[in-house]
Amino acid sequence: MNSFWIMLSQSYINKFKTKAFILTTVIVAIVIAAGANMEKIVSLFDDGEKEPRIAVIDESGTLYEPLKQQLKQQSVDIKLIPAVQKKESQLKDEIEADKLEGYIVLKRDEASLPQATYKAQSIAQSNISADLKQALQNVKTKEVATKLELTPEEMALWSAPVDLKKVALDKGAKSEEELMQAQSLIYVLLFFIYISVIIYANMIASEVAIEKSSRVMEILISSVSPVKQMFAKIIGIGLLGITQMAVWLLVAYLTLSRQSDESFVHLLGLSSVPVSMIVYAVVFFVLGYFLYATIAALLGSLVSRLEDVQQMMLPLTILVMIGFFISMYGLGNPESSVITFTSYVPFFTPMIMFVRIGLLSIPVWEVAAGIGILIMSIALFGLFGARVYQGGVLMYGKSNSLKDIKKAIQLSKQNR
Secondary structure, three states, X not given: OXXXXXXXXXXXXXXXXXXXXXXXXHHHHHHHHHHXXXXXXXXXXXXXXXXXXXXXXXXXXXXXXXXXXXXXXOOOOXXXXXXXXXXXXXXXXXXXXXXXXXXXXXXXXXXXXXXXXXXXXXXXXXXXXXXXXXXXXXXXXXHHHHHOOOOHXXXXXHHOOOOOOOOOOOOOOOOHHHHHHHHHHXXXXXXXXXXXXXXXXXXXXXXXXXXXXXXXXXHHHHHOOHHHHHHHHHHHHHHHHHHHHHHHHHHHHHHHHHHOOOOHHHHOOOOOOOHHHHHHHHHHHXXXXXXXXXXXXXXXXXXXXXXXXXHHHHHHHHHHHHHHHHHHHHHHOOOOHHHHHHOOOOOOHHHHHHHHHHHOOOOHHHHHHHHHHHHHHXXXXXXXXXXXXXXXXXXXXXXXXXXXXXXXXXXXXXOO
């Protein structure tokens, strides 16, 4: 057992000290902090102009003032400048000289209702045109209400949004608030599973390939069982991943806490999530990690060159991506038969079963079945992976095909 803990600690410490791990941790932490302070950062690079300048050609002669007033009511930072006796060619020159952001031509259609054309050097900055469109829409609404001789009260009733309440008839069904909080937790879990596979499962496969290229494996395989080797790496790098994610969460917590008086959990929308949901999230994350990490160790043992690792890991990455996209679909259609079926497919169970748990009131036996399938799959892949691992680590040369699994198993039989 001492050899297991020695290998585990070495897998953790060796990777923890690498420049790649430290740089990745620091860079992502900086990105998280920058993302939380994006508004302040953008303001530092602002050119100092408070509002875009938009020239107005009012061919109707009646729309400039109402549009100006409407923008003011909407608290939109757009400065309208009347283009009196100016041709469009002149306005284009002013736009090229950065004196104007753009110009808008106002006119009335056959029904005498407002219509407009917005012109700018580029229409990629859609927030300006969207604000102008919304303001003009409100002007049109008021004019139509005036023509229909509606009172302010009638107009308020006319424009008031429909109040649609959603009530679940099933006694065990979740409320709308519970569903929103569950979705927040689902997003967090999907993110962590995706990251753990993309980063840490690849790290496990790379670690095995590096040890093979240095011929260290030939010594290890004769002194430590392949099962111990494989799971020591899986757990060691798993602990490394927890350390890295803890640093990122700490940075997010400190950054967001300074910006708001609300708690970090409340900001994530998880203020009243049941404890059982948190427990399920941890269980499915851990089981999902062990499943994918076991397969990654198996695949990594088949290659002896670091450059071949990515190609060998491609099928596993594709499986995770498929599970991720199915989970995204399941957020809007959790009762779909596709979601129900794929929640029992081991590669997708950690993500999709948790989607069903979060959004539906499924029987406990279904949850237990999903967990049981995962545990059995990990055990089977562990036993099978140990055999492949034992033979695969002794395979050298170019080997980047899944067909080499058979060769690895034959080698493991010869070395028993």
